[in-house]
Amino acid sequence: MARHRKPSGQQPIVYTVSAQAPGYVGSHRAEPDRTLPKRLSAFAVAFGVVTGAGAAAHAVTSGTFSPLAGGAEFGGVPDQNIRTGKVDTIHSIDLGSETARMIRHEQLTALQAFNQASGVAQDGYAVRQKAADEKAAKDAKDAEEARKPPKQREVEGWIREAIAILAANGTPIDENSVDEIWTIIQKESNGNPNAINTWDSNAARGTPSKGLMQCIDPTFQVYKLPGHNDIYNPVDNIIAGVRYTYARYGGFGNHPGLVGINNGTGYRGY
Known part of the structure; x- marks a missing residue:
């Protein structure tokens, strides 16, 4: 109690100061018991998420939130406090x-x-x-x-057309064989679909070689495809010449003319 006097003739005025108000210490507010866990939990989540370690991380692994133990991981609290066991657990929360x-x-x-x-x-x-x-x-x-010269482009166009027809009729061939067929045609007829050989052994027997791939008539008749009956037609002649090569040599890998070129001995007729 504190007493203060007024001027004479008046009653003294008495002021009462409470030593402690409920829920407060001095002039500072104290957290109610049921509020503190929520605030500590929020703090633990925010602190742990932001830093990726510290108090929340410690709580996740230990099941107990300890700001000093978490802070020690950042160098903010002396490790001695941890080692001596002086860290008090404020509130147990399940962050795990x-x-x-x-x-x-x-x-x-x-x-x-x-x-x-x-x-x-x-x-x-x-x-x-x-x-x-x-x-x-x-x-x-x-x-x-x-x-490429125009003549070569023309002949290769015939070759590609013949290859498409051959492939559609069961011959295992594709455009990778264009260069090989072109080489044979160059050596056999120089790209002339009307070429006729009048001097070799076939000519002597009365069956001269004809066309781009220099087929003799009996060979052409055996290896032509239905609907491709003209030995002087570039595509028809190529079809018969390729089918003959596959039947006799198994493909261009064993064609004697191509083998001779690859071996350096020169082209030889087939």
Whole structure:
């Protein structure tokens, strides 16, 4: 109690000061018991998520939230406090389930988004790279074709047409054989579909070789395809010549003329 006097003739005024108000210490507010755990839990979550370690991380692994133990991981609290056991547990909370689950969920979500973005970028790059490679190959092929003489381009057009017909009728051949057929035609007839050999042994027997691939009439009749009956027709002649080569030599790998060129002994008729 404190007493203060008023001027004389008046009653003293008495002021009463409470030593402690309920729920407060001095002039500072004290947290009610039921509020403190919530605030500590929120603090633990925020602190642990932001730093990736510290108090929340300690709580996740130990099941008990200790700000000093968590702070020690950042060098903010002397390790001696930890070693001497002077760290008091303020409040026991379970961060091992909900907080860890939230962190894992956010990490997985971020990882999935990153992987998706990376996959889209990678796929886009692969598509662009493939298109660029195909264009470069086409440009190179077009440039090579442009350098060829007109006569060669014409003959190779006949060869490709014959190859398509042969493949459709069961001959295992594709455009990889264009150069081989072109070489044979060059050596046999110099690209002349009306060429006739009048001096070799076949001519002496009365069956001269004819056309681009220099087929004799009996051979042409055996190896032609139905509907391709003209020995002087470039495509028909190529069809019969290729089928004869496959039947006798098993393909161009054993063609005597090509084998001779590869061995350096020169071309030999087939």
